[in-house]
Amino acid sequence: MAESLNGKIAIVTGGSRGIGVAIARALVAEGVQVAVTGRSAAHLSAARPRIEAAGPGSVETLQADVRDYTEVERAIGATVARFGGLDILVNNAGVGIFAEVAEMTPEQWAEIIDTNLTGVFNACHAAIPHLRRRQGGSIINISSLAGKNAFTGAAAYCASKAGLNAFSEALMQEVRYDNIRVSYIMPGSVATGFSSGDEAKGADWKIAPEEVAEVVLNLLHHNRRSLPSRVELRPSKPRK
Numbered sequence: 424m425a426e427s428l429n430g431k432i433a434i435v436t437g438g439s440r441g442i443g444v445a446i447a448r449a450l451v452a453e454g455v456q457v458a459v460t461g462r463s464a465a466h467l468s469a470a471r472p473r474i475e476a477a478g479p480g481s482v483e484t485l486q487a488d489v490r491d492y493t494e495v496e497r498a499i500g501a502t503v504a505r506f507g508g509l510d511i512l513v514n515n516a517g518v519g520i521f522a523e524v525a526e527m528t529p530e531q532w533a534e535i536i537d538t539n540l541t542g543v544f545n546a547c548h549a550a551i552p553h554l555r556r557r558q559g560g561s562i563i564n565i566s567s568l569a570g571k572n573a574f575t576g577a578a579a580y581c582a583s584k585a586g587l588n589a590f591s592e593a594l595m596q597e598v599r600y601d602n603i604r605v606s607y608i609m610p611g612s613v614a615t616g617f618s619s620g621d622e623a624k625g626a627d628w629k630i631a632p633e634e635v636a637e638v639v640l641n642l643l644h645h646n647r648r649s650l651p652s653r654v655e656l657r658p659s660k661p662r663k
């Protein structure tokens with residue numbers, strides 16, 4: 424029997440745009456109380472009514488940069504204080520800066536690794552004690568097919584996502600006997616403003632953000648006797 428998500432409590436990092444909004448909407452539609460984080464207060468304010476409209480679950484928006492451990496810890500503490508606990512952590516916040524290694528600045532390298540990899544450590548480290556307190560929960564990391572299929576001009580991004588895959592697999596083994604289920608999703612191209620800034624670009628063939636959200640719900644509803652720990656999600660018919 425699939426477990427109901429109604430009344431569960433979730434935090435979605437980077438929930439103010441793109442895939443994160445779709446995941447937050449899908450959770451709220453199932454009656455989950457959802458806190459979303461982001462860097463920009465304006466993006467969070469714009470996202471809030473869109474997420475609330477998917478109700479019945481409640482929504483909280485929290486400004487917190489995943490690169491900063493103190494901010495992440497504060498956001499997770501605020502979520503627990505507002506809703507009474509934490510059951511689900513979705514590590515979705517990520518950045519894509521694409522340049523060849525010789526041209527990429529050390530600051531750009533740091534921004535990618537600090538957001539896509541260290542940011543996930545920060546949120547997991549702050550969240551795990553709260554998940555343990557509830558006798559279990561779920562952590563879902565949004566990785567990328569770039570984590571296994573490296574390509575030119577993307578060394579930092581591919582390395583951050585390959586690192587995230589290894590991190591997720593090690594963490595999965597560390598916490599599974601605490602009933603904390605760790606999975607990661609590796610989407611191909613998704614129609615969001617990611618890197619191009621144009622959500623409509625390639626929308627006819629790319630994965631829709633709602634389809635990534637559907638995988639998140641499937642993982643959360645999956646029978647607890649087994650664990651789909653890694654999901655590859657591709658456009659059915661990618662551009663040739």
Ligand SMILES: NC(=O)c1ccc[n+]([C@@H]2O[C@H](COP(=O)([O-])OP(=O)(O)OC[C@H]3O[C@@H](n4cnc5c(N)ncnc54)[C@H](OP(=O)(O)O)[C@@H]3O)[C@@H](O)[C@H]2O)c1
Nearest residue numbers: 437439440441442461462463466488489516517613615617
């Ligand atoms: N789009 C794709 O083709 C694709 C494919 C595979 C995997 N992914 C992965 O999916 C995830 C979401 O991507 P997306 O396409 O939805 O991107 P997006 O539309 O650019 O949205 C990124 C979200 O992450 C937030 N964010 C960025 N840096 C942050 C930080 N330091 N702290 C907190 N929040 C931060 C942004 O908040 P602000 O609004 O405040 O900046 C925004 O809400 C990323 O991890 C990405 O690597 C994307």
